[in-house]
Amino acid sequence: MRSPRASAFSAAPLYPLLAKELAEIVSGRALWTMLLLVCPLVGYSFIQAVSLYSEASAAASQSPVLAASLSPLDGILVPTFGSFYVAVTLLFPFVAIRVLGQEKDTGALRLLVQLPYRSLTLISLKLVAVLAAWALVSIPALSALAIWVILGGHLALFETLNLLFGHLLYGLLVGTIAVFAAMISDGSATAAIIALAVTIGSWVLDFTLAGRSGLSAWVAQLSLTQTLRSFEQGLFSAGLVLGIAAVVFGLAALAGVWLPPGTPLRAKLIRSVPCVLMTVAALAIAAQIRKSVDTTEDRRNSFSPADQRLLATLRLPLIVTVNLSPEDPRYVDLQRNVLAKLERAMPNVSVVLAGSRRDFSDKSPDNTYGEIEYVYGNRSDISRSTSPREILPLLYALAGTEPPAPAPGGEYPGYPLVASADATLLWFLGALPLLIALGWSWSRRPSSIHASFVKGGPS
C-alpha cells in the first residue's frame, strides 16, 4: 500500500514542468503579439539611430577629435535598446502575467499546486519561462545588432554584453513583478493593472523627478528605469546587480509564500515578513557595495589606467565639499567627469553637497558658490574646475605624490560609420514579422504525442 512520502516530491522530474511552462508561454498570443509590435518599434529606432550616427560620422570624417567621440554604444546600442525598453515596460507584463494568470483563471493552478513540487520550484520555473519569453522578444533588437555589424559597424564585446545583461535584468525584474502581481490578484486583468502601475509609474517617476534633490532624488532612485542607467553608461555595478537579484529573489519567495491555496491570509502575511526583511537587508548590503567595472571601450567611467592605479593607493579619506546646487549643470559635469570616477577609483571618498542648502532668495553675493573643496588627510585645496585634467593634479599635490607619466597610445579612436539602414525596413516590417508569424503557426501545430500514446497502448 502506498504512503505519503516527502521524498517522492523531491524526486519528481523538473523537465516536464519546465517544458510545460515554456510551452504555455509560447502558446499564448501575448508573446507573439508583443514580438510583432517590437519589430517596427525597434526597427524604426535602429534606422533613426544609424541615420543620426551617419550624419555625425560624415561631419567627423575630417576631424579625428570629433571621430573619437563617436561610440556605437551611445549612438546605436542605447537608442535601439531604448525602444526595446519601452516595449518591455509597457507590454512584457502582459506576457509574464500569463505564466500564472492563465492557470489561475482556468483553474489549472488548483491541479498544479497538487503536483509533487514545492511552491518555490513552481515559481522558479515560471520565472525561467519568463526569461525565455524575454529572450524571444529581444530577437528584433538582437537582429538590429547583427545588421549593424553587417553594415560595417563596430561592437565592443564587453560593453555590448553589459548592456544586454542590463536589459535582461530589467526584463527579469519586470517579469517577476508581473508574476507576483498575478499571484496576489484575483485575475489577470487586475494583475495587469498592478504590474503596469509599477512599471509605468516608475517610468513617470523617473522623468518627473529627474534632476531634483533631496527626497525627490531619493524617490527617483526607486524607479525601475534607474536599473538600466548604469548599464547604458557602460558600468557593471556589483551593488546594482545584487540589488536587482535581491528584489527578484524576494518577490519570487513572496510569490512562493502566496501560492499555496488553503493557507489563511494571516499565515501568509506572517510568512511574508521574513521574505520582506531579508530582501530589505540584501538591498541595504547591495547599497553599500561600490565595486563596479567600466566595460566601455572608451573608458568613459574611469580615469586612465595609470591614474586608476595611483588613485587606488591613496588610502586616506578624501572629503569633497561641493558648493553647487544639484540642478546646476556644473555639478552634473563634476559628478560625471570626476566625482563618480573618484568614488570608484579611491577606497575612501565622501562627497558633501553644500550647495543644496543655498537660499536663492538671499540677494547677498555668495562668493563661495561654485567652489569645490578637496580635503585629503590634513591638507586641503579649492577649485572651481569640473575637469579631471585640473582636479587630478590637485589631488596628487594634496597627497604629496607625483602624477603618473602619461602613457602613449591607447586613446579611443572612435568608430565613425557612414551607412544607410533604410533597406533594413524590409527586414523589420516584412521578413521578420513573417518569420514570427511562421513561428507562431509552428508553435500551434498539432501534437505528435497522440500517436505515441496509441502506439504504446494495449493492442
Added chain:
Amino acid sequence: MIVASSARDGNPAHVLRVAHLAKHYDHEAAIADVTFSVIPGEVLGIVGPNGAGKTTLLETLAGQLAADSGSVFWREEELPPPRRKEALFYLPDGIRPYPDRFAAEVLSFFASVYRRSEAEVAATIGAVGLGPALNKRVHALSKGYARRLLLALGLLTPQDVLLMDEPFDGFDLRQTRNIVEVIRNEAAKGRTFILAIHQLVDAERVCDRFILLAGGQVRGIGTLHELRAQTGFPTGSLEEVFLALT
C-alpha cells in the same frame, strides 16, 4: 454530529479519517463538525443539493481551503493541509486546465511528472474513452470530453485517495455508466474515491457508502442498507432516504 461508526475511529484499516472539520464564511457555517472515515478501495459519495457544502468539504479536505477547525488523518497520522497532496488528489468541478494546449499534451505532462509509461497512459485513455479528443485543444473539448480529461489526469496520479467534484456532470446515461465502471475498476485495485455528487441516482450507481449533507451539516452516513435502516424505508431509494433525513 453524526459519526459513520464510532467503532471505525482509530482503526488502522482506514486510509483516511476526517475529524470535526468545520468551515465558516463570515458567520455562516459552510460545513460544521464533519467526521467520517474511508477504507481502501471504497467509493464514498458526498451527497446533497447545491449549496449543501459538498465542494467546501472537498476543498478543505484537500487543503485548498483553510478549515476553521478539524483534522485529517492518513492511516492515523495527522496530515496538515500542506501535506495533504501527498495522500489526496482533488479534481475540482468546472475547470478547463491549459485551454490552449492539446489534450494529449496535458495528459503527457501529468504522465511525465508521475513517470507513467506510455502503456499506462494508453490504458487510461482507453478506459475513459478520451482517444477521439486527444488531438483537440482543451478549450475545444465538449463538456463530456473535458470531464474525461480531468478523470484521466486524476487516474494518472498515484495518490491513494482521489477526490472528485461532480464527476458525472456533462455525461449522458451511457457515458455515466462507463465512467462508473472505470471508477469501480480503479476502486477494485485498492484506490479510494470520495465523490461529491448532487444527482442521487448517479451516486446510488457508484458509491459504496454515502454522506448525506444538507446546509453544511452531516445528516446521515452509511451504506444504502444502513441508511434505509435508519429511516425505516427497507426498500427505499437513496432519494427517498435523503428526503427523509434532511
